[in-house]
Amino acid sequence: MDHLLHLECLVCGNRYQPDAVDYVCPRHGNEGILDVCYDYDRIAARISRRELAGNRDMSIWRYRPLLPIGEKAELPPPAIGWTPLYQAERLGRELGFSHLSVKDDGRMPTASFKDRASALAVVKAREQGAEIITTASTGNAAAALAGICASIDQACVIFVPESAPRAKIAQLLVYNATVMLVAGSYDQAYELCLAAASEYGWYNRNTGYNPYMTEGKKTAAFEICEQFGWQAPDVIVVSVGDGCIIGGLHKGLRDLHALGWIHRMPRLIGVQAKGSNFLYQAWKEGEDVLDKEPVSGVTVADSIGAGLPRDRIKAMAAVVETGGAFVEVSDEEILAAIPRLARGVGVFGEPAGAASLAGLVRAGEEGLVAADERIVLVNTGNGLKDTASAMEAVTRAGVRPYKVVPELAAVKKILGAGADR
Numbered sequence: 001m002d003h004l005l006h007l008e009c010l011v012c013g014n015r016y017q018p019d020a021v022d023y024v025c026p027r028h029g030n031e032g033i034l035d036v037c038y039d040y041d042r043i044a045a046r047i048s049r050r051e052l053a054g055n056r057d058m059s060i061w062r063y064r065p066l067l068p069i070g071e072k073a074e075l076p077p078p079a080i081g082w083t084p085l086y087q088a089e090r091l092g093r094e095l096g097f098s099h100l101s102v103k104d105d106g107r108m109p110t111a112s113f114k115d116r117a118s119a120l121a122v123v124k125a126r127e128q129g130a131e132i133i134t135t136a137s138t139g140n141a142a143a144a145l146a147g148i149c150a151s152i153d154q155a156c157v158i159f160v161p162e163s164a165p166r167a168k169i170a171q172l173l174v175y176n177a178t179v180m181l182v183a184g185s186y187d188q189a190y191e192l193c194l195a196a197a198s199e200y201g202w203y204n205r206n207t208g209y210n211p212y213m214t215e216g217k218k219t220a221a222f223e224i225c226e227q228f229g230w231q232a233p234d235v236i237v238v239s240v241g242d243g244c245i246i247g248g249l250h251k252g253l254r255d256l257h258a259l260g261w262i263h264r265m266p267r268l269i270g271v272q273a274k275g276s277n278f279l280y281q282a283w284k285e286g287e288d289v290l291d292k293e294p295v296s297g298v299t300v301a302d303s304i305g306a307g308l309p310r311d312r313i314k315a316m317a318a319v320v321e322t323g324g325a326f327v328e329v330s331d332e333e334i335l336a337a338i339p340r341l342a343r344g345v346g347v348f349g350e351p352a353g354a355a356s357l358a359g360l361v362r363a364g365e366e367g368l369v370a371a372d373e374r375i376v377l378v379n380t381g382n383g384l385k386d387t388a389s390a391m392e393a394v395t396r397a398g399v400r401p402y403k404v405v406p407e408l409a410a411v412k413k414i415l416g417a418g419a420d421r
């Protein structure tokens with residue numbers, strides 16, 4: 001792994017050899033998030049855009065020389081990554097944007113963006129010979145970890161709030177994870193998981209703690225740029241809870257820029273729910289994310305409910321360094337975006353996935369994006385993850401099924417077709 005230089009603390013700038021620290025900067029504890037730093041000359045000697053064009057591995061592992069894993073690392077079998085990037089002309093027209101695309105990570109093996117990070121966690125844990133991997137999660141990171149662990153018969157222990165959508169809990173149980181349903185919030189589940197991990201010596205996959213999760217998530221940025229023929233878009237819009245996804249996109253773009261594969265950075269726009277708007281507030285008011293008190297973290301978009309975003313340093317840097325923005329949207333706007341995204345481009349997102357669309361609408365109203373820019377919306381989770389919210393969304397939109405007895409006449413009556421033709 002000679003392409004991996006060191007891990008750098010984002011608080012004090014101290015550098016560590018990867019095997020010299022467990023997860024975070026020892027001087028800064030849980031807040032001392034580390035950035036994984038590479039030798040780009042070495043990477044450039046091992047991978048090129050031309051080589052990628054001929055590479056038939058349509059998964060995140062096609063970018064292996066850009067990932068913090070050795071050449072002999074054992075890769076788990078699920079086909080993670082290379083999700084579709086749809087041109088959303090009709091939806092774009094409706095919203096007043098001429099070049100809108102949607103990256104659908106609801107198409108992942110466990111139906112969310114989180115497979116990208118959990119895959120890396122499993123590879124890194126195996127490198128260390130870990131017997132048990134753990135994570136706290138609002139549901140998707142856990143489902144991703146449980147699914148990938150199941151594929152290789154690896155044990156994992158999951159901490160999720162008991163309020164997590166049923167489908168996400170069902171995924172955990174089907175994959176045979178050990179599941180701790182925490183009577184409390186995601187933030188409480190997170191603290192409990194950290195305590196249990198250190199008590200039992202489990203491998204810790206937690207977001208905003210394990211530095212390698214960003215490295216898994218950055219693969220989405222690689223894919224977007226490759227799918228655009230290595231022309232970076234102008235703007236990428238994505239929902240933000242802990243901030244690891246947006247930080248990961250930023251990291252991927254920085255990698256590509258350092259390699260000279262893209263020549264300018266897209267602006268990153270982070271979408272937060274009003275009840276979970278820590279980063280939006282901090283950005284708007286110019287507050288220090290390390291001093292700021294947590295917010296409530298309550299929203300219908302459970303996946304982005306985080307009172308204290310654990311990856312807040314990377315998330316803020318992603319927006320500030322790219323000249324992007326944070327926007328906040330209400331739960332009503334998020335729910336309304338679910339059918340709008342589905343009808344506009346055929347992509348069914350869970351609330352946190354469709355939140356990116358609500359955020360784009362808001363960003364347009366606030367003059368943060370121009371009509372002719374090349375915009376990518378990321379759907380981070382499949383709508384089937386939370387059908388209760390989807391039903392709430394369509395009910396609010398006034399859409400109901402017809403109830404019908406099993407007779408053609410009854411159908412005709414409803415459709416107003418009248419008598420026999």
Ligand SMILES: Cc1ncc(COP(=O)(O)O)c(C=O)c1O
Pocket residue numbers: 112113114138139140141207239240241242243244245246303304350352353380381382
């Ligand atoms: C569907 C979905 N969207 C968005 C997010 C937010 O990602 P992050 O917490 O890295 O900001 C998550 C995280 O759980 C998610 O599952």
Ligand SMILES: [Zn+2]
Pocket residue numbers: 009010011012013014025026027028032
């Ligand atoms: Zn430090």
